[in-house]
Amino acid sequence: MSSLSSDPQPRRAYMGLLARAPAHRLAELLPDLPTYAWLRAPEIGAVMVRGRMGATGAPFNLGEMSVTRCVLKLDDGTVGHAHVQGRDKAHATRAALIDALMQGAQANQIEADVLAPLRADEAARREAQAQKAAATKVEFFTMVRGED
Amino acid sequence: MYVATKGGEKAIDAAHAWLAAERRGNPDVPELSIAQIREQMALAVNRVMAEGSLYDRDLAALAIKQARGDLIEAVFLIRAYRTTLPRFGASAPVETGAMALTRRISATFKDVPGGQVLGPTFDYTHRLLDFALMAEGEAPLAPQDPAPQDTAPHVLGLLDRDGLMEPLPDGAEVPPDLTREPLEMPANRALRLQALARGDEGFVLGMAYSTQRGYGRTHAFVGELRIGTVMVEMEIPELGFSVEIGEVELTECETVNQFTGSKTEPPQFTRGYGLVLGQSERKAISMSLVDRALRWAELGEENTGAPAQDSEFVLYHCDNIQATGFLEHIKLPHYVDFQSELELIRRLRRDAGHMQEAAE
Incomplete structure (x- = not known):
């Protein structure tokens, strides 16, 4: 696969974007699916999420999250992978299709029609959240302490 | 020890049908959707995810609905579900x-x-019931300030x-x-x-x-x-x-x-x-x-x-x-166990009676 020899960073970035995208939004942006064949049909499973003790120490198992994964092949043989949060098989299917399409001649089209809007949605969502947090930022002033 | 019992299928079916009807409550009141629970009972959903040890908001909301709001029963449903999932792997430790x-x-x-x-946060709220929530109103908006980078x-x-x-x-x-x-x-x-x-x-x-x-x-x-x-x-x-x-x-x-x-x-x-x-x-x-x-x-x-x-x-x-699981199992049939307890106490009382007679 070409991506293995080249820098995986752009692919990693859009795979993460697709995994986090709301399934219904992905369906809006990619209503028509190209023909494909399953290499691994969508499967729902769990991933153990790990944390670190004291935030930066040794790892421990925090709890699981639901994940759906699949692998498919376009008619031209390009393989697309997906691991997406949740249990939506259509979400995983579209994410894998986009991964495959991004490796071919339609990459620019998909980037413009699907990935750019998803990136804008996510940036707007994050910005709105950060702005709400900013509105609750406080300055505490220490007062004369009581007996307690 | 509890023992297997036979019979009661009809009663069990009827009990479960009644449970389903009670879960729905008064049909004149609109039914709760999973999305409503997920969005408006978010902290209950969070608790079920944490103790169910599976991060999936929709499933936790479904479990709460199915459990009629009994959060431990909902956690139980999530724990049972998660055992059916294949483990794809473990994440890198979150940052x-x-x-x-x-x-x-x-x-x-x-x-x-x-x-x-x-x-x-609930901090700094007065913990007074807000009767305005009993009426349907406009969705409140959170204030926003420019976010520093x-x-x-x-x-x-x-x-x-x-x-x-x-x-x-x-x-x-x-x-x-x-x-x-x-x-x-x-x-x-x-x-x-x-x-x-x-x-x-x-x-x-x-x-x-x-x-x-x-x-x-x-x-x-x-x-x-x-x-x-x-x-x-x-x-x-x-x-x-x-x-x-x-x-x-x-x-x-x-x-x-x-x-x-x-x-x-x-x-x-x-x-x-x-x-x-x-x-x-x-x-x-x-x-x-x-x-x-x-x-x-x-x-x-x-x-x-x-x-x-x-x-x-x-x-x-x-x-x-x-x-x-262990606590509630004691409500299941323990007829044989209890039968032996009953025989024991009857024998003890009989023996005590004989001793009293002998003393008199």
Whole structure:
């Protein structure tokens, strides 16, 4: 696969974007699916999420999250992978299709029609959240302490 | 011992049909949707995810609906479901320092880089019933301010830089997993944290409270409490690199506690740690207090016999599904057991009667 020899960073970035995208939004942006064949049909499973003790120490198992994964092949043989949060098989299917399409001649089209809007949605969502947090930022002033 | 019984199928079917009708309640009242529970009962959903130990908001909302709002029953449904899922792998440890924050406070420093962010908190509310919520109104809007592009490093990291915090020891890169191997004592800190993270909020709260009241006192300050979302990244072997597979909301609490030190080491603050799936600060604070209390041995402290210092007591009793399973099984038919108890008490009474007759 070409991506293995080249820098995986752009692919990693859009795979993460697709995994986090709301399934219904992905369906809006990619209503028509190209023909494909399953290499691994969508499967729902769990991933153990790990944390670190004291935030930066040794790892421990925090709890699981639901994940759906699949692998498919376009008619031209390009393989697309997906691991997406949740249990939506259509979400995983579209994410894998986009991964495959991004490796071919339609990459620019998909980037413009699907990935750019998803990136804008996510940036707007994050910005709105950060702005709400900013509105609750406080300055505490220490007062004369009581007996307690 | 309970025994298998036969019969009652018709009654059981009728009981379950009645349960379904009761779950629906008065049909004149609109039925709750999963989305309504997910969006408007979000903290109940979070608790079910944390104690069910599966991050999936829709499933937790479904479980709450099915359980008629009985959260432990809902946790039970989630635990049962998760056992059916194949395990795809484990994530890289999440980076809570890079959390997109919705709340971040420190009780130890008033000025911290990145600031104190209250977030959507119940703190400072008056705890008066808001009767306006009984009427349907417009959806309220959260105020927004321009968001600064600053970062919010961990508060304890700042103390750590000055050498005031106990260092974090290294541990196994692949931590033990109590969902794969039975929990055995002595449990290391990784196992204790896993058990506490999925433990019953009420139980962990009670244990934490007991340490504050003097049973294994650890003098905890909330160095930092943060709530927000982190990316979850996992290595995908067939791709040969790791990808972000999603995003989870977490609550993290780090406590600063009284000192450790020795002839060779200068005094340092010690740590307690809490990390919980979803938004649950009561649980995260409780977890960090109990974590700290359970660390008495490794910090060379005295075992005062406090319940919160007893890892076997805490870890074997904090799981509400194990607890409810064993507790509630005693309502199942124990006819044979009880029959023998009945025979025993009758014989004891007979013997006592004979002895009394003999004495007279």
